[in-house]
Amino acid sequence: MSTPDTDTGTRTGTRAPVTRAEYCVIACAEAWRGDGEVLASPMGLIPSLGARLARRTFSPGLLLTDGEAMLVGPDGEVEGWLPYRRHLTMVTGGRRHVMMGASQLDRYGNQNISCIGDWERPSRQLLGVRGAPVNTLNNPVSYWVPRHSPRVFVERVDMVSGVGHDRAAAAGVTRFHRLPRVVSDLGVFDFATPDRSMRLASLHPGVTVEQVRAATGFALAEPDPVPYTREPTDEELRLIREVLDPAGLREREVRG
Incomplete structure (x- = not known):
C-alpha cells in the first residue's frame, strides 16, 4: 500500500491540504468517468459536486439536470429542455447514471x-x-x-x-x-x-x-x-474550492 505524505493523509506543498470531503468529491466524480453522453443524477451535495467536476474535466459529455425540466451546465446555465417523458426514456434506455x-x-x-x-x-x-x-x-x-x-x-x-x-x-x-x-x-x-x-x-x-x-x-x-x-489535480482542487463550492459546504457533509 502506498503511503500519503503526512499522518493525516493530505498532500503537502503551497496549497492547503486536501480534506477528506475533497477526496470524496473526487471519488464521486470518478463514478461518471467514461460514461459518455448520459444523464448524471447525483443525490446529495458531495455527489453533485462530483458530477459537476466530472463534467468540467474528464467527462464533458455528461448531461446535468436541474431536477425539474431543464438540462443545465455545471454552473446552472440552461442548455436544453428535459420534459418528464424524455427523462423516463433515458431511464428505461439505460442512459442515466444515478448516485443515490x-x-x-x-x-x-x-x-x-x-x-x-x-x-x-x-x-x-x-x-x-x-x-x-x-x-x-x-x-x-x-x-x-x-x-x-x-x-x-x-x-x-x-x-x-x-x-x-x-x-x-x-x-x-x-x-x-x-x-x-x-x-x-x-x-x-x-x-x-x-x-x-x-x-x-x-x-x-x-x-x-x-x-x-x-x-x-x-x-x-x-x-x-x-x-x-x-x-x-491542482486544477480540480481549484474548481472545487473556487468555482463549485467556494462556501465550503462540502466540509459540513464529511467529517475530517
Missing part, C-alpha cells in the same frame, strides 16, 4: 431506503422504496454514504429497495443491471469479485483497513495491497 443514498447496504449491493425493522411493524419509517427498483434494473446506480458504519453496511438489509447483484441474478434481470461503485467517507467500494460481492477498492488517505473493517457489518473482499483514492 442508502440507509442500508449489504454485501451484494441491495439497498434499503424504506424502513428499519420488520416491514409489517418497522421501528423507523424512511423515504419509501421510491424509484430505486426501476433505477437499479434499468440504468447504472452508484451509492454515496457520508457516514460509514455497521448500521449502514449490514449483513442483510431490512427491506430491498434498490436491487443488488444476487437478487438481480436470481430474477434473471441482469441485462441492464450495473452497480459501478459505492463511495463513503472512508473509501471506495465496488463489486469486482467472482460472486459480485462488495470489495474495498480504495481507502481515502488517512483511513486504515482496520477502520473500514470495524465500520462494516460483513467481510469485505480486499485487494493486496489496498490502494488509496487518487489525489486531485
Whole structure:
C-alpha cells in the first residue's frame, strides 16, 4: 500500500491540504468517468459536486439536470429542455447514471431506503422504496454514504429497495443491471469479485483497513495491497474550492 505524505493523509506543498470531503468529491466524480453522453443524477451535495467536476474535466459529455425540466451546465446555465417523458426514456434506455443514498447496504449491493425493522411493524419509517427498483434494473446506480458504519453496511438489509447483484441474478434481470461503485467517507467500494460481492477498492488517505473493517457489518473482499483514492489535480482542487463550492459546504457533509 502506498503511503500519503503526512499522518493525516493530505498532500503537502503551497496549497492547503486536501480534506477528506475533497477526496470524496473526487471519488464521486470518478463514478461518471467514461460514461459518455448520459444523464448524471447525483443525490446529495458531495455527489453533485462530483458530477459537476466530472463534467468540467474528464467527462464533458455528461448531461446535468436541474431536477425539474431543464438540462443545465455545471454552473446552472440552461442548455436544453428535459420534459418528464424524455427523462423516463433515458431511464428505461439505460442512459442515466444515478448516485443515490442508502440507509442500508449489504454485501451484494441491495439497498434499503424504506424502513428499519420488520416491514409489517418497522421501528423507523424512511423515504419509501421510491424509484430505486426501476433505477437499479434499468440504468447504472452508484451509492454515496457520508457516514460509514455497521448500521449502514449490514449483513442483510431490512427491506430491498434498490436491487443488488444476487437478487438481480436470481430474477434473471441482469441485462441492464450495473452497480459501478459505492463511495463513503472512508473509501471506495465496488463489486469486482467472482460472486459480485462488495470489495474495498480504495481507502481515502488517512483511513486504515482496520477502520473500514470495524465500520462494516460483513467481510469485505480486499485487494493486496489496498490502494488509496487518487489525489486531485491542482486544477480540480481549484474548481472545487473556487468555482463549485467556494462556501465550503462540502466540509459540513464529511467529517475530517
